[in-house]
Amino acid sequence: MLVKDWMTREPIVISSKTSLDEAWRTMRENQVRHLPVIKKDRTIIGLVTLSDLLKAQPSPATTLSVWEINFLLGKMKVQDIMKTKIIVVDEQCPVEEAALVMAEHKIGCLPVVRGKELAGIITETDLFKVFTEQLAARRTGVRLTLLLADKKGELARLTGRVAEAGGNILSLTTLPAPDSPHYVTTIKVEGIPQDELIKAVSPVAAKIVDVREGRGWGMEGFAPYHWTLER
Numbered sequence: 001m002l003v004k005d006w007m008t009r010e011p012i013v014i015s016s017k018t019s020l021d022e023a024w025r026t027m028r029e030n031q032v033r034h035l036p037v038i039k040k041d042r043t044i045i046g047l048v049t050l051s052d053l054l055k056a057q058p059s060p061a062t063t064l065s066v067w068e069i070n071f072l073l074g075k076m077k078v079q080d081i082m083k084t085k086i087i088v089v090d091e092q093c094p095v096e097e098a099a100l101v102m103a104e105h106k107i108g109c110l111p112v113v114r115g116k117e118l119a120g121i122i123t124e125t126d127l128f129k130v131f132t133e134q135l136a137a138r139r140t141g142v143r144l145t146l147l148l149a150d151k152k153g154e155l156a157r158l159t160g161r162v163a164e165a166g167g168n169i170l171s172l173t174t175l176p177a178p179d180s181p182h183y184v185t186t187i188k189v190e191g192i193p194q195d196e197l198i199k200a201v202s203p204v205a206a207k208i209v210d211v212r213e214g215r216g217w218g219m220e221g222f223a224p225y226h227w228t229l230e231r
Contacts, residue, residue, distance in 0.1 A: 003098050004091035006130055007112045007120035013038050016045060016079035020056055023048055023078055034109040036118055037082050044111050044118045046082035056081050088113045091120065099127050136171035136214075141190035142197050143214035146205035147182040148174070158185065158204045165200035167192035182206050188214055 012030045014023055016037050023035060027050060037046035056076065088111045089098050098110055102124065112120040132138070148154050155174070162169055167189040174183045189197055198211060215222040 001095040001130065002091070003089055003093045003095060003110075003112055003122050004120070006095055006126050007091070007122040008126060009120045011036060011118075011121040013118065014048065014078055015039075016077065016082065018078045020053060020076045020078065020081070024053055027053070034121060034123060035078075036111050036121060037078055038118055042117045044086075044088065044113060044116070046078070046084045047086045047109075047111060048078055048082045049108070052081050052083070086111065089122070090114075095122075095127070095130055098122055102127070134171060134173060135186070136188045136216075138216045138218075139170045139188065139190070139214075140216040140219050141170050141188045141214055142167075142192065142194045142211065143186065143188045144197060144201065144211045145184060145186045145209040146201060147177060147180065147207040147209060148185045148204070149206055150181055150183055154183075154204065155185075158187070158201060161200045161204055162187070162189055162192075162197070165192055165196055167197060167200070184209070 011034075012026060012032055013036045014026060018026075018037075026035065027033065033050040035048045036044050037048060038044050087101060087105060087107065089101065091112050091114055093112075102108070102110060109121055109123040111118060112122055148158060155172075159169060159172070168191045170188040170190055172185070172187045174185045177184045192200070194211060194213065198208060202208065
């Protein structure tokens with residue numbers, strides 16, 4: 001998976017001469033939190049985030065009237081607050097490398113370039129989409145998590161037993177288990193009942209950690225684990 005396959009193409013952009021007031025409106029109307037700043041030839045020269053705009057707002061303790069505040073924001077330009085030292089990635093960058101860069105630098109987006117020209121932008125939201133698709137969150141099947149020995153051929157044995165039992169693997173991910181010489185492996189399988197899947201993979205698993213029916217998002221029988229608290 002490459003960045004070019006998951007990035008937002010033709011993102012909303014602004015120029016360095018855009019007023020802060022207009023930048024605010026652009027973010028609100030398009031429901032975005034990051035605005036690349038470009039020149040006429042689409043060369044990227046900066047980045048403005050929602051956080052940058054919030055920091056540019058007058059303090060709540062200000063004695064200025066709302067009209068004076070709006071006047072000042074209208075006078076200030078994006079070039080006054082934009083970041084000019086920004087991390088960018090090439091569109092051929094692997095998605096996992098882009099995610100690692102964002103995590104290491106604690107940033108919420110990466111402008112994607114083709115040479116010096118802006119080709120798109122990849123954000124935390126885009127990476128969440130990758131994560132949900134990778135785990136087949138929209139598909140219905142049996143979701144099973146197990147501990148698998150860190151040995152050559154173990155994944156092949158696991159997938160082989162699922163196939164022999166008549167199951168179709170929708171997703172498969174592995175992560176190193178904390179303080180253990182095993183890998184935490186999560187699979188989602190369709191076409192086989194839960195008890196038969198457990199029976200099929202038990203000879204391979206060091207331990208069955210969790211198993212449940214994983215209904216696809218919005219599908220009949222979907223029971224979410226999230227809810228909204230209201231006061």
